[in-house]
Amino acid sequence: xxxxxxxxxxxxxxxxxxxxxxxxxxxxxxxxxxxxxxxxxxxxxxxxxxxxxxxxxxxxxxxxxxxxxxxxxxxxxxxxxxxxxxxxxxxxxxxxxxxxxxxxxxxxxxxxxxxxxxxxxxxxxxxxxxxxxxxxxxxxxxxxxxxxxxxxxxxxxxxxxxxxxxxxxxxxxxxxxxxxxxxxxxxxxxxxxxxxxxxxxxxxxxxxxxxxxxxxxxxxxxxxxxxxxxxxxxxxxxxxxxxxxxxxxxxxxxxxxxxxxxxxxxxxxxxxxxxxxxxxxxxxxxxxxxxxxxxxxxxxxxxxxxxxxxxxxxxxxxxxxxxxxxxxxxxxxxxxxxxxxxxxxxxxxxxxxxxxxxxxxxxxxxxxxxxxxxxxxxxxxxxxxxxxxxxxxxxxxxxxxxxxxxxxxxxxxxxxxxxxxxxxxxxxxxxxxxxxxxxxxxxxxxxxxxxxxxxxxxxxxxxxxxxxxxxxxxxxxxxxxxxxxxxxxxxxxxxxxxxxxxxxxxxxxxxxxxxxxxxxxxxxxxxxxxxxxxxxxxxxxxxxxxxxxxxxxxxxxxxxxxxxxxxxxxxxxxxxxxxxxxxxxxxxxxxxxxxxxxxxxxxxxxxxxxxxxxxxxxxxxxxxxxxxxxxxxxxxxxxxxxxxxxxxxxxxxxxxxxxxxxxxxxxxxxxxxxxxxxxxxxxxxxxxxxxxxxxxxxxxxxxxxxxxxxxxxxxxxxxxxxxxxxxxxxxxxxxxxxxxxxxxxxxxxxxxxxxxxxxxxxxxxxxxxxxxxxxxxxxxxxxxxxxxxxxxxxxxxxxxxxxxxxxxxxxxxxxxxxxxxxxxxxxxxxxxxxxxx
Amino acid sequence: xxxxxxxxxxxxxxxxxxxxxxxxxxxxxxxxxxxxxxxxxxxxxxxxxxxxxxxxxxxxxxxxxxxxxxxxxxxxxxxxxxxxxxxxxxxxxxxxxxxxxxxxxxxxx
Numbered sequence: 001x002x003x004x005x006x007x008x009x010x011x012x013x014x015x016x017x018x019x020x021x022x023x024x025x026x027x028x029x030x031x032x033x034x035x036x037x038x039x040x041x042x043x044x045x046x047x048x049x050x051x052x053x054x055x056x057x058x059x060x061x062x063x064x065x066x067x068x069x070x071x072x073x074x075x076x077x078x079x080x081x082x083x084x085x086x087x088x089x090x091x092x093x094x095x096x097x098x099x100x101x102x103x104x105x106x107x108x109x110x111x112x113x114x115x116x117x118x119x120x121x122x123x124x125x126x127x128x129x130x131x132x133x134x135x136x137x138x139x140x141x142x143x144x145x146x147x148x149x150x151x152x153x154x155x156x157x158x159x160x161x162x163x164x165x166x167x168x169x170x171x172x173x174x175x176x177x178x179x180x181x182x183x184x185x186x187x188x189x190x191x192x193x194x195x196x197x198x199x200x201x202x203x204x205x206x207x208x209x210x211x212x213x214x215x216x217x218x219x220x221x222x223x224x225x226x227x228x229x230x231x232x233x234x235x236x237x238x239x240x241x242x243x244x245x246x247x248x249x250x251x252x253x254x255x256x257x258x259x260x261x262x263x264x265x266x267x268x269x270x271x272x273x274x275x276x277x278x279x280x281x282x283x284x285x286x287x288x289x290x291x292x293x294x295x296x297x298x299x300x301x302x303x304x305x306x307x308x309x310x311x312x313x314x315x316x317x318x319x320x321x322x323x324x325x326x327x328x329x330x331x332x333x334x335x336x337x338x339x340x341x342x343x344x345x346x347x348x349x350x351x352x353x354x355x356x357x358x359x360x361x362x363x364x365x366x367x368x369x370x371x372x373x374x375x376x377x378x379x380x381x382x383x384x385x386x387x388x389x390x391x392x393x394x395x396x397x398x399x400x401x402x403x404x405x406x407x408x409x410x411x412x413x414x415x416x417x418x419x420x421x422x423x424x425x426x427x428x429x430x431x432x433x434x435x436x437x438x439x440x441x442x443x444x445x446x447x448x449x450x451x452x453x454x455x456x457x458x459x460x461x462x463x464x465x466x467x468x469x470x471x472x473x474x475x476x477x478x479x480x481x482x483x484x485x486x487x488x489x490x491x492x493x494x495x496x497x498x499x500x501x502x503x504x505x506x507x508x509x510x511x512x513x514x515x516x517x518x519x520x521x522x523x524x525x526x527x528x529x530x531x532x533x534x535x536x537x538x539x540x541x542x543x544x545x546x547x548x549x550x551x552x553x554x555x556x557x558x559x560x561x562x563x564x565x566x567x568x569x570x571x572x573x574x575x576x577x578x579x580x581x582x583x584x585x586x587x588x589x590x591x592x593x594x595x596x597x598x599x600x601x602x603x604x605x606x607x608x609x610x611x612x613x614x615x616x617x618x619x620x621x622x623x624x625x626x627x628x629x630x631x632x633x634x635x636x637x638x639x640x641x642x643x644x645x646x647x648x649x650x651x652x653x654x655x656x657x658x659x660x661x662x663x664x665x666x667x668x669x670x671x672x673x674x675x676x677x678x679x680x681x682x683x684x685x686x687x688x689x690x691x692x693x694x695x696x697x698x699x700x701x702x703x704x705x706x707x708x709x710x711x712x713x714x715x716x717x718x719x720x721x722x723x724x725x726x727x728x729x730x731x732x733x734x735x736x737x738x739x740x741x742x743x744x745x746x747x748x749x750x751x752x753x754x755x756x757x758x759x760x761x762x763x764x765x766x767x768x769x770x771x772x773x774x775x776x777x778x779x780x781x782x783x784x785x786x787x788x789x790x791x792x793x794x795x796x797x798x799x800x801x802x803x804x805x806x807x808x809x810x811x812x813x814x815x816x817x818x819x820x821x822x823x824x825x826x827x828x829x830x831x832x833x834x835x836x837x
Numbered sequence: 838x839x840x841x842x843x844x845x846x847x848x849x850x851x852x853x854x855x856x857x858x859x860x861x862x863x864x865x866x867x868x869x870x871x872x873x874x875x876x877x878x879x880x881x882x883x884x885x886x887x888x889x890x891x892x893x894x895x896x897x898x899x900x901x902x903x904x905x906x907x908x909x910x911x912x913x914x915x916x917x918x919x920x921x922x923x924x925x926x927x928x929x930x931x932x933x934x935x936x937x938x939x940x941x942x943x944x945x946x
Contacts, residue, residue, distance in 0.1 A: 446906075469919055469920065470919075470920050470921075471920065472907075472919070472920050475906075475907055508897075529855075529873065540897070540898065541873065541897035541898055542897050543894075543895040543896050543897040543900055543901065543902045543909070544895075544902065546895050546897075547895065564855065565853060565855070565856065566853065566854065566855025566856045566873070566895075566896070567855070567895075568895075569895060569904065570890075570893040570894070570904045571904075573856075573893075578893065578904055578905070580887065580888075580905065581888070582888070582889070582890045582893075818853040818856065819850055819851055819852070819853055820851050820852070820853070820858050823851075823858060823859075824859070825857075825858070825859045825868070825882065825890035825891075825892035825893045826859060826866065826882055826883060826888070826889075826890035826892070826893075
């Protein structure tokens with residue numbers, strides 16, 4: 001006697017447009033799907049009924065372990081209390097189990113005898129605990145032996161809490177996530193807990209053997225005993241209640257209660273009986289519909305999509321969204337393409353995050369592994385084609401936010417892969433864009449916040465360079481460019497447009513450096529204006545490109561370069577460094593930082609004569625005269641009668657040295673002499689970026705050679721170590737060891753060759769600290785030291801040409817190169833604006 | 838550009854091709870730029886951002902870039918191009934056959 005409880009026609013008679021949607025399953029997946037449907041105005045299309053076999057509203061199953069541990073009350077874990085269903089006009093049948101689906105009549109039958117017609121059906125029956133076959137586990141066909149529990153539902157959880165009162169020992173079968181959570185929860189309730197795991201590795205679904213071993217140590221340190229590779233054969237009991245377990249090897253573990261958490265099985269019986277295709281779970285298409293019935297959708301742990309069954313909450317949310325878009329017709333083309341599996345959790349008090357691959361799979365995959373068992377820390381990263389494809393973190397998950405983003409969205413990764421795992425002193429580049437506060441300052445030079453960048457992207461700017469131009473972010477020291485790229489990427493939700501000009505050497509000439517150099521050489525373009533005329537779109541000049549081109553041409557042509565002053569930045573026009581008030585700083589050459597009383601006297605006289613407001617020692621061991629008026633520059637140089645120290649250009653700057661062997665009682669190499677020789681040879685050489693060098697006389701490294709573009713360290717035995725790509729400015733990086741050589745002459749040769757290779761292949765304004773990791777130290781060593789490409793001789797010759805072309809720019813002062821070269825530009829009546837100290 | 842009727846402030850020879858030089862005009866400081874096509878442009882000499890000397894900036898046929906922080910001004914209108922910051926005034930400017938430079942009134946934006 002099945003009566004249609006409510007004839008659909010009757011109800012639909014009032015609202016002809018509303019059809020009936022029945023949801024079987026009141027868990028997280030089913031209700032999330034309903035929420036998504038409501039969010040798409042589904043209430044206007046559907047009268048919704050939800051069946052749930054648990055007599056409650058909808059709760060957060062993930063928090064059951066907190067309830068067990070006593071940190072959450074059951075009332076705190078409800079997502080949707082019963083009122084929510086009423087408020088949303090949803091007919092909730094809590095505690096009512098659907099027992100059959102009649103697909104042909106489009107009717108569901110429930111265990112309370114009711115029947116209900118549906119137009120659309122959502123199956124969200126989830127899964128249940130799996131109980132492996134074990135003697136003594138069951139009291140009868142449906143009842144577990146007293147003291148034996150699954151760990152799946154609120155009832156399981158309450159049952160365990162009640163039973164645990166006054167008990168002393170518990171065993172948990174299953175060393176996966178839930179098993180460990182149960183163990184920790186019961187331990188919190190005062191029980192002594194042992195975990196039994198059949199596999200050799202805890203949480204083997206997510207973790208590799210090393211990570212599992214570290215997790216095991218951490219769990220054991222909490223006082224939980226762990227048995228691995230143990231198969232439980234029997235549940236022992238006395239008077240109908242559990243008393244222990246017995247392994248296949250005959251050993252026994254006594255206990256007062258037993259929790260079985262040996263995996264889950266999707267609830268698919270209903271679907272099987274309805275004739276739907278079921279493999280590991282109910283097979284669905286990309287719209288989350290059963291492959292057999294277009295009126296039946298399936299979501300959550302009972303759905304199998306492209307061979308995958310998901311047991312985590314994030315994929316379930318994605319599924320619910322697609323389902324709702326398709327079901328409500330708001331986006332009939334919505335498709336689910338599977339989820340990347342990433343999870344971050346606290347397992348028994350230990351932070352664990354896992355995503356994607358556990359191990360490299362292809363020969364080219366990069367694998368970075370860090371293990372510190374004593375502190376319970378383990379990290380691995382798998383990178384393929386420059387994208388993160390897997391990561392495991394145990395014990396320290398501080399980098400997880402960025403890693404998850406990089407994993408989900410394929411973000412560009414820092415060249416130094418290790419910085420994916422640790423903060424290496426580089427300012428916040430690895431901080432995930434998502435976790436940054438809105439008011440966090442991304443560009444510390446120009447004070448641009450994350451919110452400003454996000455609003456610029458939302459305003460339609462979809463390229464990094466476009467955002468940079470519009471907000472000025474990244475236009476200062478440039479150290480925030482990585483973070484800026486991430487924030488733009490994040491704000492654009494992956495819709496960042498590739499910036500065609502990003503690969504060009506300068507923005508106004510559409511060629512990358514090698515092609516640009518080839519054309520310049522082929523067309524014999526010796527001046528900046530000739531490059532624009534021949535190679536720029538519509539032969540248009542571009543102010544932003546001039547400086548880079550001038551430097552490139554000077555590098556390529558040396559003596560043959562045709563100087564055009566208007567292509568030079570003001571610093572290079574007047575051979576001094578412009579200051580905030582329009583005055584200039586003057587740094588005389590002081591090779592290796594060595595000076596004399598005669599030089600000091602001259603400098604002091606100049607400072608007096610020109611009323612120099614500030615005399616300052618620089619980081620590169622030079623003396624800086626600040627606040628010199630432009631019109632005084634030629635006279636200052638003439639009075640100094642010292643060559644330029646080149647403290648103003650994208651060029652070879654300084655060689656910092658220590659005292660070396662002459663006086664220092666520790667020195668093992670004459671660093672001062674070598675430093676002076678290097679500076680003498682390479683002074684003023686132009687390049688794509690500044691070149692700051694150092695030579696230090698022993699490994700104490702007083703000249704800080706390890707963080708220079710090129711640093712030389714004397715070591716015992718008459719040898720010199722050459723480090724390259726170091727930095728200690730906006731970016732901090734220890735240089736990579738290029739070579740260890742036995743003579744100063746070799747240092748000179750390799751220095752020249754390295755600098756020439758840098759000059760030829762680095763991008764404009766790309767310092768060696770970016771260029772060296774980009775090229776790879778092995779490659780640089782091969783080219784510069786081992787001459788793997790057969791270009792060493794040419795590099796040496798090119799550098800020699802540059803050295804030969806050197807002339808001291810301060811001789812310009814005696815005869816201005818252009819009319820009014822040293823004429824003040826501001827203010828016309830000179831008013832000192834920087835306070836005199 | 839039409840001939841400006843104003844006192845002579847300087848001479849074409851004072852300004853190298855492609856560069857700018859600053860002149861004082863009735864209490865104002867004006868940067869005059871001599872473009873590579875031979876024409877002249879004139880803007881306020883002081884960058885409104887932090888007081889940078891625009892006459893020392895790099896130029897092309899359209900813009901001048903302030904040497905201090907890279908703010909970029911349209912040579913014809915004075916509009917700030919890089920991020921829409923405050924612009925500067927543009928002035929009429931011309932040189933006669935003898936190369937005498939005259940700076941005229943502000944060009945209304």
